[in-house]
Amino acid sequence: MQQRRLNDFPNGESRRGFLKTSAIVAAGSVWSPALRGQSGQTIAIVADPAAAAMKQPGVAWALEQLRQAIEAKGAACAVHPTLDSAGDVDELIVAGLRGSQLVRPIFNRAGVSVSSEAESVGLARGEVRGRSTLAIAGSDPRGLTYGLLEVADHVSYAAAPAAALRAVSDDAETSANRVRSVTRYFTSDVEDKSWYYDKSFWRDYLSMLATQRFNRFSMAYGLGYNRPEDVHDAYLYFTYPFLYSVPGYNVRVPGLPDDERDQNWEMLRWISEETTSRGMDFQVALWTQAYQWINSPKANSVIKGLNPDNHGPYCRDALQKMIQECPAIKGVTIRAHSESGIPEGSYDFWIDLFEGFKRAGRPVEIDIHAKGIEHKLLDMALATGNPVKASPKYWAEHLGLPYHQTSIRELERNPTDRPPDRIETQRRFTRYGYGDYLRADRKYGILYRVWPGTQRTLLWGDPAMAAGYGRYSHFCDSDGIELSDPLSFKGRMGSGNPGGRNAYADASLRPHGGDWRKHAYSYRVWGRLLYNPEASPETWRRQLRSDFGLAAKSSEGALAHASRVLPLITVAHHPSASNNTYWPEIYTNMPIVNEERRHPYRDTLAPKLFGNVSSLDPDMFSSIEEYSEDVVSGNPNARYSPLDVARWLEADAVAAEKHLEQARATIADHRDPAFRRLDIDVVAQSEIGRFFAEKLRAGTAYGIHTRTGDTALLRRAVQHYRLAREAWKRVIDVTEGPYLADVSYGLTPHLRGHWKDRLPAIEIDLSDMERLLRAPAVKPGQGKARPMPAGLDLATLFTATPQPRPRCEHLPPASFQPGKQVALEMAMEAGHELASARLHYRHVNQAELYNVEEMEVSNGRYRSTIPARYTDSQYPLAYYFELRDEQGQAWIYPGFSSDRMNQPYYVLTRT
Secondary structure (H helix, E strand, O other): OOOOOOOOOHHHOOOOOOOOOOOOOOOOOOOOHHHOOOOOOEEEEEEOOOOHHHHOHHHHHHHHHHHHHHHHOOOEEEEEOOHHHHOOOOEEEEEEEOOOOOOHHHHHHHOOOOOOOOOOEEEEEEEEOOEEEEEEEEOOHHHHHHHHHHHHHHHHOOOOHHHHHHOOOOEEEOOOOOEEEEEEEOOOHHHHHHHHOOHHHHHHHHHHHHHOOOOEEEEEEOOOOOOOEOOOOOOOOOOHHHOOOOOOOOOEOOOOOHHHHHHHHHHHHHHHHHHHHOOOEEEEEEOOOOOOOEOOOOOOOOOEOOOOOOHHHHHHHHHHHHHHHOOOEEEEEEEOOHHHOOOOOOHHHHHHHHHHHHHOOOOOEEEEEOOOOOHHHHHHHHOOOOOEEEEOEOOOOOOOOOOOOOOOOHHHHOOOOOOOOOHHHHOHHHOOOOOOOOOOOOOOEEEEEEOOOOOOOOOOOOHHHHHHHHHHOOHHHOOEEEEEOOOOOOOHHHOOOOOOOOOEOOHHHOOOOOHHHHHHHHHHHHHHHHHOOOOOOHHHHHHHHHHHHHHHHHHHHHHHHHOOHHHHHHHHOOOOOOOOOOOHHHOOOOOOOOOOOOOOOOOOOOOOOHHHOOOOOOOOEOOHHHHHHHHHHOOOOOOEOHHHHHHHHHHHHHHHHHHHHHHHHHOOOOOOHHHHHHHHHHHHHHHHHHHHHHHHHHHHHHHHHHHHOOHHHHHHHHHHHHHHHHHHHHHHHHHEOOEOOOOOOOOOHHHOOOHHHHHHHHHHHHHHHHHHHOOOOOOOOOOOOOOOOOOOOHHHHHHOOOOOOOOEEEOOOOOEOOOOOEEEEEEEOOOOOEEEEEEEEEEOOOOOOOEEEEOEEEOOEEEEEEOHHHHOOOOOEEEEEEEEEOOOOEEEEOOOOOOOOOOOOEEEOEO
8 A cells, every 4th residue: 555655745735644544454464574664674563462452443443553654664564463473573562451461561660550540541661572662551442542543653753663662751641531522513515515525534534533532523414503594505404314214204305316315324324434443432413403494595405294293203213213324323412402493392302302312222322412401301311221411512602711611691690681481591501601510410421512613714722721621621520522623614504615614715725635634733732632631742742843843842832822812812801602703713893982883792791892891701800891990999809800811912922923933933944834824823813812902901991081081091092992903904914815805604794704804893993982082071070080090000000010919828628528518728928918808609500609708817817618508519619719918909819820721710529
């Protein structure tokens, strides 16, 4: 089989060493002189013949990947059943489960212990019969698969295979999260058929996912729209009839040829088998159960043969057929609230559908998207006897900071815009976080889902943030996380354009072999650090060195800092939790001055202006209006302010640009497409960070001005807004030409177009603010204007870095006993006293508000308790401290670390 060498990728592509799959070499193969490689080196792999694990599909595939990686570098390699059959070789690899006699002595001598926990892996070096040997061990077949792939990855990025094997360090790793999933959505007939039918694409894509230690892949259908209304592109939307006919029903898609329908089904079956062959679980997601499209005269497909009487039984039998005839399916994801097309309270339909799981005759996980779902429905799913997961969103429909929300917005906790008698209204607090699903006595699992909002097009890659997600995706014994593919919603809602998902106008920037290749580094960072948040940086840096040579380190820093911009602004300033409305990457301007200016942000408080926008975590972040009121009232607030966020955004922009300049100075080839893609996207995100930093400052100055009438503040607001506009112009400069003029994720203007299309609204809002400067001034204290607080230094307020906070000492309890009080104590560093200290605590239930208690002080120590009656609960406890000193500073403890990748509160679980 022909191998792709390092430089075989066309158009100067930098992807290195990707391996193709071929038939597995027989375990009894032997050396012959003809097998000696071009390098003259011979390497033997001895796979423990006594281990049944070696016959598992993932292990067998990984063995072949390792063998091919070695041969691609010019050495001869074969797999052997015994040490005796390996012969005289330059390097020996032995592989088996952790207790195998083949590998255990090497690990014992190296002092490396491989955990018995699922998916654990270990590598250890030693000697066997005088030969240099690398031992690979796993706690189970999947762990062993990861070990084999890890060594293959080392080899594929090295010059000489034997040297690469000898350089592998002794190590042992255990998975932090039980589920690490990626989902890919079919949402566009125009853009998605090309990759859906491309087996070469799938082989490479699935191999990459397995190599980066994702253990589940989900193929998703039926999320092309939020609900079955105003549908244009209905291909595969109501999925079953696009895949097969169901005996006993004359359900069809007029105009869909039978051979195309059969091809869709065969591809699903083939993808599922290819996923399983790589040691991953295969999930299918069916987000829509509706068969009629409301107000959709332009729909390209309709469904015939269904009516209210046979709809439920048809879905039941269609699901049963899918599970029975696609045996690689291990789980099915469903959306069960009204956006599925099934009205809320339609329990008869769900009874029918769940019966399909029972009739399938084998256990298949039921994964229910948690938005609006009451426990009654979860109990119905559990009654099937199948394993069940509820899958809440992680930071609404966006990518936020790694921790889970300290609190949710009032709009979700106490909605006023929906009929109160609706289930989904009563349970709106489940829309954008874990809701009330984290009871200790739950019989279902929890899997968090990261939606494709915030960042959809630009390159992402921050190891610190991915490690944070690795630490918090198993929050309160949750199962893990599912990431939406970066370009999941490209072409959604009938907005697809010919040419596939790629958003580049410049053909030289388009990655070859699939849109995912632009994001290969992102997948590597996410996958490795979701598996092990403490993974060695070498796991991602070897790819960077291959891609960028001497510019690897600075490229890593540039992309990492640039990647922090959009998640931060998403959390701190959130005009809409819907990814269909708020797209900070290609931001539609929200006015500071005039609410009558058009914008899409209905999902925010009135008046719907920039200054009134809440954080997605209002217990941690103040809005501009809240902060402005605190400043004028002389009341320091412990929450992070818009000016804090502006400083952080600017700092990340400056750091990203500094690293990028270093990378530009050291990169060998500035024409290299991989580096050009990174360069463009780092600049774009850095300037987006500057834009939001200056707009937050402009909004804050304007908010204080409206309270005081101070013209100097209005003048400052205009200055900051002009700087924001200039930053946005620089985003346009760097993206116009490389990117398409219509980057489309929907048909509405705020979901498509280019960065340049957003500039006119910025200009109009700035003009509204400049016009106020020409109006008669209102003096402080005149009319509704209030005087500025005495001693307030505006220059310091907007430019100074806050003074370092004194250090605190607090040791959180390991756990709590239900029905017993929890005593909490903290102290300040010597020489610092507080004016006040408050304890905020609540159950880990987002339907609830925090309780706030004043802490008592004695001998410099601050104490409070969480009452016994409150701990008598099935929920874990969350708490943090609000501190104020005599100098007027107020802050939250523990709060954020300097990189904001930590959890800013404490969590206690039940004993």
